[in-house]
Amino acid sequence: MVSVEYAGEATMNEVCYISTGDKKLKSEVIRIKGNVADLQVFEMTSGISVGETVEFTGELLSVELGPGLLGQIYDGLQNPLPELAEQCGFFLDRGVYLAALDHKKVWDFTPTVKVGARVEAGEQIGFVKEGLFNHWIMVPFQVEGVLTIESIVAAGRYTLNDVLAEAKNEKGDLHQLTMVFNWPVKRAIKSYAERLKPEETLITKLRIIDTFIPVAKGGTYCIPGPFGAGKTVLQQITSRYADADIIIIAACGERAGEVVETLKEFPELIDPKTGRSLMERTIIICNTSSMPVAAREASVYTAVTMAEYYRQMGLNVLMLADSTSRWAQAMREMSGRLEEIPGEEAFPAYLESLIAAFYERAGIVRLKSGDIGSVTIGGTVSPAGGNFEEPVTQATLKVVGAFHGLSQQRADARKYPAIHPLESWSKYKGIIDPQKTEYGRAILFKGDEVGQMMKVVGEEGTSLDDYIIYLKSELLDYVYIQQNSFDPVDAAVEPERQLHIYDILIGILTARLDFAGKEEARSWFNRVRQNFLDYNGKKWQSEEFYNLEKTISELLADQKIGIEADAEGLWAGESRRGQ
């Protein structure tokens, strides 16, 4: 932290540049007291000496918004990392700031308004084609009131800075509209008509999530877990397979190597739905653990601002932040330097409200055009000691709509994804009839109880009926809740397949089964498990898939003597709906 004496005016959160040697280091005002401003520096501070000059820009920390963001890899302050590497080589030299967007690139612009049209902030005046999407060119979000278009260019090829339209507000002030404008990252973009309730499931293609603890478009969820439990892998899988238009990855204060995997592999991976590389729908904001801490704090805001920007175009955006705890720690470090009164575990007292405000930026909205767009936020949490009773996890749990808690025991036993099926929850709607998922969940609960009891009374003290419930819950866990992310077929399961195989599984879970003893039961369940496992690895609706399905139903027919009493309603409900 650097303190400066200033003359004139200083603005809170204003960007400044500290001159040291031949470098100018970007920083932000984080406290003003008398004529002294405290700055957090977005760079390594070594070499700065007392008496150096500081330039105040009067601008808040902002990002540049316009076509060309997709496919980019930025640091927390929107510096494009590949371009930086071209200029500086292996290392991140400080004090080098490059343009976030290519201002020379020519885009095919199509106007959608005519002279005389009245437009407001966030409304479209035209679009350019950016990869798969029509990238709306909008009236900047900070424009107040209604503008009347005075002139607009014809369809054609333009660069970011070309004036595309001129428009006047009610007071007669002239606005020149281009493809690009800046927006301060810490302000939510609200140029839409209304906010809606998140109701549609955001498909992740992970069975446990879509079936039991779903995420909704425009919703929020968190993934807390001790180190090594699988938070990052879970987010990587989601960033590949989730059914969103655009994915924004905020790699916040964790390993650089993990981002490298994404940024090297995504350009090569083809999205089966669009036939285009995954990178074309992705933006990576990368401020990993050895990069400056102050920029880490900014990085999640940079990411969410871009997410909101694309939401304004009627797109569904999923933002993944790994890890929000590092962002919270960055705030803690700053708060410590400001010598503020610390709260729990030395986190600042305002931690909770900042976390709430951050997740509040998610949401599904109706735009002024009537289109619907959404920002979904999923954040990992890295609790100290793996203990969820710590400030960041607790503050996050208060505000999110779904909780995917990872368990060390499950990771140790290689039960991936190691989401705890009983402790996790979601307030959103999934893809499967809730009655059926409740039945599955109840089996898991009862199976867990029997398992606990067996630890006390032993297997011989457990009744055959209880033992069968236990085996059913183990089966559901093994072949449905667990999913092999490294198997080409099992890695991503489409909703139709989830519905289909869950029904098969429910058929087994609800069946009354006839066994002479526990040994026979165990061995039957082993055979079913084996076939189901192979079945999960076969291509959807392939011949082998159906063959295995047949084997499974034959196995079931051998042993089934009816339906469990508590499941009769379930199947009755089914046939009523069928009529």
Next chain:
Amino acid sequence: MQKVYSKIESISGNVITVKATGVRYKELAVVGSRYGSSMAEVIRLRGDEVALQVFNGGRGVSTGDEVRFMGEPMKVSFSVNLLGRIFDGSGRPRDGGPELADTMVEIGGPSVNPAKRIIPRNMVRTGIPMIDVFNSLVESQKLPIFSVSGEPYNELLARIALQAEVDIIVLGGMGLKYDDYLFFKDTLEKGGVMSRTVFFVHTASDPVVESLLVPDIALAVAENFAIQNKRVLVLLTDMTNFADALKEIAITMEQVPSNRGYPGDLYTQLASRYEKAVDFEGSGSITVLGVTTMPGDDVTHPVPDNTGYITEGQFYLRNGRIEPFGSLSRLKQLVNGDTREDHRAIMDGMIKLYAAYKESLEKKSMGFKMSDWDEKLLTYGRLFEQEMMDLSVNIPLEAALDKGWEILGGCFAPEETGLKTELIEKYCRSKV
């Protein structure tokens, strides 16, 4: 241009303050005292009050001692002349050899641009099944051994170092026991790699804060070799001592501690060192293997906890064995996909069964009757521990995989393994 000041305003722990102007943050100074001189680093500037951290400690420093500012941050000499040499924690010769001063390079330099990293793809074969099969080590990985004191972690470290095919080894010792220092020296000499090794050793009898420099010096040297296209292995033992030195400074500076006295930036401090591990695009690499001793065998202690969040896995050493639970190589999936088709299946399948064995063992210890299935698991667990976990086992990966199938086939019927039918048919000869 060097400036000399001879009035120290305050001395508190290892931190001294002087009044001086024109001083830069993180600049190096030399503090001369009756008991010899010590390096110091500027850690705070407040008006003309300069706070310095004295690496030899504050003991014996007097208010009249001289502080000479060097005008630049800490640097270390870098050249091939380093090879085969042994230095102390501040980079001074410890082997009686000449002081080196050619090409001084910065320590604690900027981090690597993620866009210049590549995805690591080379497996480091160690001959230890618990590593090769279950948690493969990968070139450019950063990975500590988690252990309580008394475990043979330095032996394990040296064994891996000798097995790894690297060009250069840099050993950074922090609070290293003298015996351990001699052990490393002997082992690396006998292994014939001493001529490619550099030692930076801070021993248990040196002032604690001096250990703070060791990782930065060792990693700066490694980084410079790596950009000359060398594959470098850095051994850091023991990083808990480094963290404790950080804690000591934080307390002296009256920072608000976040957890058990450790500063709130412990994560960032450790990360900025471990993240030096890298595979450079078009050049060499740095692999970092460390030791993190766990006070009270508590993995939730802030040092192992923060470390685990930073490193790419850990080997959990306990009772002389690498535990399957708690051990992890986060990079294993980058290399185990094209070793042998059954590698991943064996890796997960055997551990799932080992977890089930642990449950049966628990039931048994509570006096419950063992079912057939329990009995099978008990046999399996015993074999697994003997033939896979024991550190004396030294076999290539492929032999270890075969051994895995042999154990599975000897204990279980095919469908009890939980593995896919295709693999079972190809590799497993079940005798059950």
